[in-house]
Amino acid sequence: MYSEKVMDHFINPRNVGEISEPDGVGEVGNARCGDIMKVFLRIEDNVIVDVKFKTFGCAAAIATSSMATELIKGKSVDEALAVTNKSVTEALDGLPPVKLHCSVLAEEAIQKAIEDFKEKQETKVGA
Amino acid sequence: MYSEKVMDHFINPRNVGEISEPDGVGEVGNARCGDIMKVFLRIEDNVIVDVKFKTFGCAAAIATSSMATELIKGKSVDEALAVTNKSVTEALDGLPPVKLHCSVLAEEAIQKAIEDFKEKQETKVGA
Amino acid sequence: MKKRIYFDHAATTAINREVLEAMLPYYSQEFGNPSSIHSYGQQAKKAVDQARDKTAKVLNAGFDEIFFTGSGTEADNWAIHGVAMANKKKGNHIITSAIEHHAVLYTCQRLEKAGFRVTYLPVDRYGLVDPKQVESEIGPDTILVSIMLANNEIGTIQPIKEIGKITKEKGVYLHTDAVQGVGSIAIDVCDMNIDLLSLSAHKFYGPKGIGALYIRKGTKMTPLLYGGAQERNRRAGTENTPGIVGLATAIELARSNMEENNQRLIKMRDRLIDGVMTKIDNVVLNGHPELRLPGNANLSFEFIEGESMLLSLDLKGIAASSGSACTSGSLDPSHVLLAIGLSHEIAHGSLRLSLGIDNTEEEIDYFLDTLPEIVARLREMSPLFLQKKGGYSYV
């Protein structure tokens, strides 16, 4: 059903965990629909130096969370914003059609975390 | 499908043939429906001393023809009239339900042959 | 052991050993439900997918245009009922032929009760549908044409490719019941413009209880069976994995041995027909002399009735059929034989001999030695023959 890469990221998900006092946090999805992803970012000089996640969901949700965090790690904030559900899915060698919607979760969570980061920045700048 | 008795009478039908100048002849059925039976009777002192038949039809039609002629052979005309499709069927250890109608053929052919005999009698008596 | 000769391959066939071998693992080790996401299920799903791919390739169809069913009958019912239900806003007219299998005819009759109008095209004396007539019957409310690829009784092969050109041009769906054609006729659903095609594995040395419907992508139709999401939500019910694998193995084998088998069968069949015609008088060959299934010989013997021939042959170890096996419970002579213009009388005396890959030339010899006596004996017993000899005849 799933590609080997998906299974690898499901069995050994990278970047699981939390970051205390993160520079940006994003949470999307809801338990009603069966998947939630929460992303924690540590950003220095506009570069994502660390990223962690927690995900409630199926194997596809967990694997895309893992892959997406890998893809943005070490990237600039703008580069990270360019990571789409398509690029995550491709990096995983594809997903079954019924699971494609899961890959949107990671894209949205990252965007939300970066928004959160930017808002915090503005607050700091404003302060 | 058929009982052993039916198969026996189909494989070795008794009384197949014709009687030249019979005392009674009866033919029933039609080729359109797939079965025809023709019965020839030789009657002496109101007793059926010989009987022959020709039948066009399925195994059940042939077997009932054979059995029915056996049942009336040596019987009085009145006894022969009492032979019903039911008694023929029973003598054959039954017939499949879809084939029950075949047994009516023999009953009717015999009745018709006896009628024919009686008509001829009357003509003779009348003459 | 008693000699046993099987000349009833149109009714059903014995499974090919290779096919059975291919099926067995899916009963025992690989028994998972293809809808299950664990490894048992995924292995079964892979087998089903491979089988779908094989089947599609043989018909030159797409992988996702093949739907497995529980029988050829289900495929026929589904095709016709499904297209009718989904397209009734477009029109309520269906065209079929007078010599279709009952799986098609009775489905059409059922739709007539539901307000559809059905045209049952006549056939000529060889059993052929005239494509021009198909064309002229298609009106603005016509939604479906259903014409069989080859007839199960008389073996006549229809000009489906010509009909397909017409239906394509007119924008009407074409269904073909190919249950008898698979294995002897090369089928290319693209080239022939077929939109729906039914098949049944047990007719080509595959297992019983499994069929398939090819449905061209984009065809609007409703399901026949509702329930689980199997077959991409279009045909519910746990997949019959061994059956599906068996069907695919059988269709591939049948296709790759087709030319060779056909040659052999045609030779045997023609010898059988010629032999019967030479040895026995008052015999008629039913169906088309050339456009017929390689294994099919359908002959009518005047003055005698089919079942007594069948049983007499059976006692000599020869299995044959009179009309379709499926209608043998019926009392009426075959609707196919009547449609080609036979009188009831002669239709009653029909014998179908359908040869298959296991038959031999020796079996043809034995048959040709055996049949004349049987016919003679039954004719001797027949009052019709009596009349014939006497100078007049009912027939």
Place this chain on the structure above:
Amino acid sequence: MKKRIYFDHAATTAINREVLEAMLPYYSQEFGNPSSIHSYGQQAKKAVDQARDKTAKVLNAGFDEIFFTGSGTEADNWAIHGVAMANKKKGNHIITSAIEHHAVLYTCQRLEKAGFRVTYLPVDRYGLVDPKQVESEIGPDTILVSIMLANNEIGTIQPIKEIGKITKEKGVYLHTDAVQGVGSIAIDVCDMNIDLLSLSAHKFYGPKGIGALYIRKGTKMTPLLYGGAQERNRRAGTENTPGIVGLATAIELARSNMEENNQRLIKMRDRLIDGVMTKIDNVVLNGHPELRLPGNANLSFEFIEGESMLLSLDLKGIAASSGSACTSGSLDPSHVLLAIGLSHEIAHGSLRLSLGIDNTEEEIDYFLDTLPEIVARLREMSPLFLQKKGGYSYV
């Protein structure tokens, strides 16, 4: 070889060797079409008749009340659609439950589109239908009640005998989907006043692609499949002789080993449930504590999602299911779990373990050793668990 443990017997079962052995002759030597009148056909017909007789006896039904179908799904569709169509002049109301299999639910929905009115009875938190509610919903236009014997997801066994008393008294047909019940529940269609009953062989160690519908004599219903005169003109299609023989062999075996198997299964199942509840927190048992199928354990694990549990178990060699295998392609949590009142969140975290005759106590041990780590690992990864630990919870 890798350890492989199959805890998904509700999805499908491996065929019993004895069953397969009984089937094999009908693929090869005894391959005739039961409708053929020659000896090949008659031998096959005898096998079909014997199978019908065996199947009837197990259900305490009459020989001519058993009709073989291509699946449990077909039997369900046929029962409901057939009764509805044949009795629509009498009434257009059908009563069923909210937790039926989709083969029943979707057939009912299709009938709603055709003008029928369907009442979907709620169930209590154990999944039980209330017979009193059945009674009070029956009106003058009610023609059919369809309530399953046992649920495929949560295993709850319905009070069919009580419902049967009511439907009999009210003169309404009772259909029961017994697909999950056969083999673990003693069925007597007379005693239970069942008019129609569906079953599917692959659920009780029989072959896939074969089912049966019991139809009480005199029940008014239309066919679902039209064509040949098979099954006394009520279900067309060449008989799947090997499948039919397999079904009959399997149902007899299942019945004769039932008490013994049930005892074993209940013991293993209860140890499994108790073990999980003891070792893992925040787990809910779904279904009725006692009125449940002997092999069924359905548990919901808070904070985590079912599929990731399934795949994690699969990687450890354990095959399980989350909700019904048939609905695993779907994204919504199971309609059954929602109907017993679970929140969506918890329903998503459900795991069905369905034990069968091949399972051992050692396998239960292995499972109880394996599951806690998996749940812990997934919970560690879950933001819901985080919140829970942090003092508040979504659930």
